[in-house]
Amino acid sequence: MNYRHAFHAGNFADVFKHVALLGLLDALRAKPSPFCYVDTHAARGIYDLRGDEAQRTGEYRDGVERLLLATDLPTALADYVARIRTFGVDDNGSLVRYPGSPLLAREMLREHDGAILCEVQPDEAAALRVALRGDARCAVHERDGYAALKALLPPAQKRGLVLIDPPFEAQGAEFETIQNALATAFTRWPNAIYAVWYPIKRRETIVPFHRWLAAHAGNADVLVAELLLHADNSPLRLAGCGLAIVNPPWRFDAALQAWLPTATSLLAGGDGSSRIDWLKSAA
Numbered sequence: 001m002n003y004r005h006a007f008h009a010g011n012f013a014d015v016f017k018h019v020a021l022l023g024l025l026d027a028l029r030a031k032p033s034p035f036c037y038v039d040t041h042a043a044r045g046i047y048d049l050r051g052d053e054a055q056r057t058g059e060y061r062d063g064v065e066r067l068l069l070a071t072d073l074p075t076a077l078a079d080y081v082a083r084i085r086t087f088g089v090d091d092n093g094s095l096v097r098y099p100g101s102p103l104l105a106r107e108m109l110r111e112h113d114g115a116i117l118c119e120v121q122p123d124e125a126a127a128l129r130v131a132l133r134g135d136a137r138c139a140v141h142e143r144d145g146y147a148a149l150k151a152l153l154p155p156a157q158k159r160g161l162v163l164i165d166p167p168f169e170a171q172g173a174e175f176e177t178i179q180n181a182l183a184t185a186f187t188r189w190p191n192a193i194y195a196v197w198y199p200i201k202r203r204e205t206i207v208p209f210h211r212w213l214a215a216h217a218g219n220a221d222v223l224v225a226e227l228l229l230h231a232d233n234s235p236l237r238l239a240g241c242g243l244a245i246v247n248p249p250w251r252f253d254a255a256l257q258a259w260l261p262t263a264t265s266l267l268a269g270g271d272g273s274s275r276i277d278w279l280k281s282a283a
Helices: 012-029 052-057 064-068 075-088 101-106 122-131 145-151 171-188 207-216 252-257 260-271
Strands: 035-039 046-048 097-099 114-118 138-141 159-164 193-200 222-228 240-246 273-278
Touching (some): 012 101, 012 222, 101 114, 114 145, 171 193, 207 222, 252 260, 252 273
Parallel strands (some): 035 114, 159 193
Antiparallel strands (some): 193 240, 222 240
C-alpha cells in the first residue's frame, strides 16, 4: 500500500467527511448511554500542513482553508471550523496542522465512551499512538481494519459508529472488500451506524455498491450524501466524494441539508453539486 493521506489532508473530501462525522457523533452524544467509535483506516491522527507532502499538493488550500476564511457559516460548519482552529492554527493565525478522524472523534468522546482505531501501516499506527498517548478510552490496533470488524465487534458499548474510509487504490475491488466486511459486521453489530466514505470518478462504479447496500442492509435505512466538484464522468480525476450511512440518526438528512449546499458552494463554486438521497431496495 503506497497511499499516504498527508498529501491530501484538509482537502475538500476531508472537510465533507469530517463535518458529517462530527454530526454523527453529536447525535450519539445526545443519549446518555455509552457509545463506541470504530475507525477501520485511522491513519496517523494529525498532519503537518507545513510538511513536504501537504505543500507539494496544496490541497488543503482549496479545502479547509476556504472555510476558515468564510463568514456566516451554518452551525455545523462553524463548529467544524472552531475545532480545526483549536487543533491547527498557530499564534499568527496560520493553519499549520490538520486533525484526522481519530483526533476529531476523540474530542467527542465522553468519559464512558470508547474508540477502536485500526491502522495497518506500522509507521502510521505508531504516530497515532503518540497522538493519543495517555487516553485510555482509545485503543489503537495495528491491523487490517476490515478483519477487525469480524474480530472486534461488537464492542462493550451497545451503541456506536463504524467509519470505513479506505484509500481506494483500486476502486472496484475496494467496494467488494467493503461489502464482504459489512456483511459480517451487520450480523455482529446490527444496530450500529455505519458510514462508508467513497471517491467519485465514474458513476457506474458506485451504482452496484449502492444496490448492494440497499439489498443487504436488512431493515436498516441507508442515506447517501455526495459532494461533487464537477461532473462525474472522468476516470482520470476525482470528481467528488460520497458517504453512505447505514442506520443514520433520526432526521440526519435534514441535518446534512442544513450545511452541505453551503459547503459545496465554498469548495466547488458554480461547477459543483451535491445530493442527499435514501437508497431503496429493488425488491
